[in-house]
Amino acid sequence: MLFITFCVFASVVFIQFLYYVVVFGKFAFSKPQKSTPKRIPVSVIVCAKNEEENVRRFVPLLAEQDYPDFEIVLIDDASSDDTLEIFEEFEKQYSNIRLVKVENNEAFWGNKKYALTLGIKAARKEYLLFTDADCRPSSKDWIREMTSRFTMQKTIVLGYGAYEKLPGFLNKLIRFETVLTVVQYFSWAKLGHPYMGVGRNLAYKKEEFFNMNGFIEHMKIRSGDDDLFINQAANGKNTTVCYSTESFTYSEPKKSFKDWFTQKRRHVSTAKHYKAFDRFQLGLFFVVQLLFFILPIALLAFQFMWIYVLAIIGFRYLFTWITLGVAAGKLKEKDTMYFYPIMEIVLIFTQLNIFITNIFSKPVHWK
Incomplete structure (x- = not known):
């Protein structure tokens, strides 16, 4: 079971590599x-x-x-x-x-x-x-x-x-x-x-x-x-x-935070009306982001191939930080990357909270 979890974790990081380097790199590393x-x-x-x-x-x-x-x-x-x-x-x-x-x-x-x-x-x-x-x-x-x-x-x-x-x-x-x-x-x-x-x-x-x-x-x-x-x-x-x-x-x-949370609920509720491929790629991106933080906890808790797990985590942060850092520089937002790992964790679980909240109530729209 732990080996399967490790394989899924490695696959998650590979998918993230495709997103950050292959897709996001089109903007980040453009002239x-x-x-x-x-x-x-x-x-x-x-x-x-x-x-x-x-x-x-x-x-x-x-x-x-x-x-x-x-x-x-x-x-x-x-x-x-x-x-x-x-x-x-x-x-x-x-x-x-x-x-x-x-x-x-x-x-x-x-x-x-x-x-x-x-x-x-x-x-x-x-x-x-x-x-x-x-x-x-x-x-x-x-x-x-x-x-x-x-x-x-x-x-x-x-x-x-x-x-x-x-x-x-x-x-x-x-x-x-x-x-x-x-x-x-x-x-x-x-x-x-x-x-x-x-x-x-x-x-x-x-x-x-x-x-x-x-x-x-x-x-x-x-x-x-x-x-x-x-x-x-x-x-x-x-x-x-x-x-x-x-x-x-x-x-x-x-x-x-309450006002921002309300604003993001409205934005997320609109995305469900996108074309099928767009919903799929956005959904996949969020799922692999979430799994990246959940799966290593189980692996490290049992010390299963922990050296490889830590190496994969380090590799993942290397390519994501570089890609987003270069992109943030183009947008004059370099300071947002100083605490990138913390920002990312808070954002992912905020998005999860928004998704769950939107299931049970409708967001407020144009005033």
């Missing part, structure tokens, strides 16, 4: 990107619901982007605070801002996809660049960098939506999880199998939206205006990634 600036017309789309403090701070940063041809489409999704009034002030202040007011609709109440659909239809430009109301671009060249990845064939661009660096373990854990997530979906995209993107930093040509009939196939699912749409529309021919430092966006992370 730096060279941007080719373009002058394509862009509509920056921001959907907000009760975000008065954030939009007051961040909309001016969008309006001041160094780009020759862009508009900003501000969507107020029936806010009950002063978000709409602030948007109206900006509309008067900046000539390239257009405002879309969304009234409460009984059929689509609280559905962000409905609000985004109205904003996309109102957009006058052919290329759409999305970010959230609580996000700020890392530079005045954000639009320039994201649009530089568009070509005649590449009509979907996946960007990096980072979180602000703050003191404390929770902040590092949140950013570590974000790094791991982006390494996964960037790498699969570079392999020709994109499966998700994040609405904090995402761009696509308007025709992609209408080719898919918008969000119609998953309109009843409250979340997934970003990842479910990309899962549906993206493929190896039309999708690329952008990870230059100037293309990042930053948003404020959750300040309490």
Whole structure:
């Protein structure tokens, strides 16, 4: 029995090697990107619901982007605070801002996809660049960098939506999880199998939206205006990634574990609607991550081939730390790797807790 356990453990590490080195290495060890600036017309789309403090701070940063041809489409999704009034002030202040007011609709109440659909239809430009109301671009060249990845064939661009660096373990854990997530979906995209993107930093040509009939196939699912749409529309021919430092966006992370846990429950619940292969590879990745921490305990408890077990563990940490460390460097998140083994353990068992919790109750979605 112990020998079988050892064989399973060795197989788990081999599968992890394939993920981290073969798959994730496509992003981690890729050459730096060279941007080719373009002058394509862009509509920056921001959907907000009760975000008065954030939009007051961040909309001016969008309006001041160094780009020759862009508009900003501000969507107020029936806010009950002063978000709409602030948007109206900006509309008067900046000539390239257009405002879309969304009234409460009984059929689509609280559905962000409905609000985004109205904003996309109102957009006058052919290329759409999305970010959230609580996000700020890392530079005045954000639009320039994201649009530089568009070509005649590449009509979907996946960007990096980072979180602000703050003191404390929770902040590092949140950013570590974000790094791991982006390494996964960037790498699969570079392999020709994109499966998700994040609405904090995402761009696509308007025709992609209408080719898919918008969000119609998953309109009843409250979340997934970003990842479910990309899962549906993206493929190896039309999708690329952008990870230059100037293309990042930053948003404020959750300040309490409870709030972050709630946020991640919502994200995980959406993944069950991905295509079959994407659900399989994500599920397999999580299972082998979990087994890596469970199986050695039994083997070492009985001191079964303990030297080989420790050697395999060391080898596993060597290739995972190197791959994620290089990737984190590309994303300017090196500090998240200082306590990598601890971060990984906490994250894996948090994800297990989220999975179990979601079985018994539904997560809360768009405010």
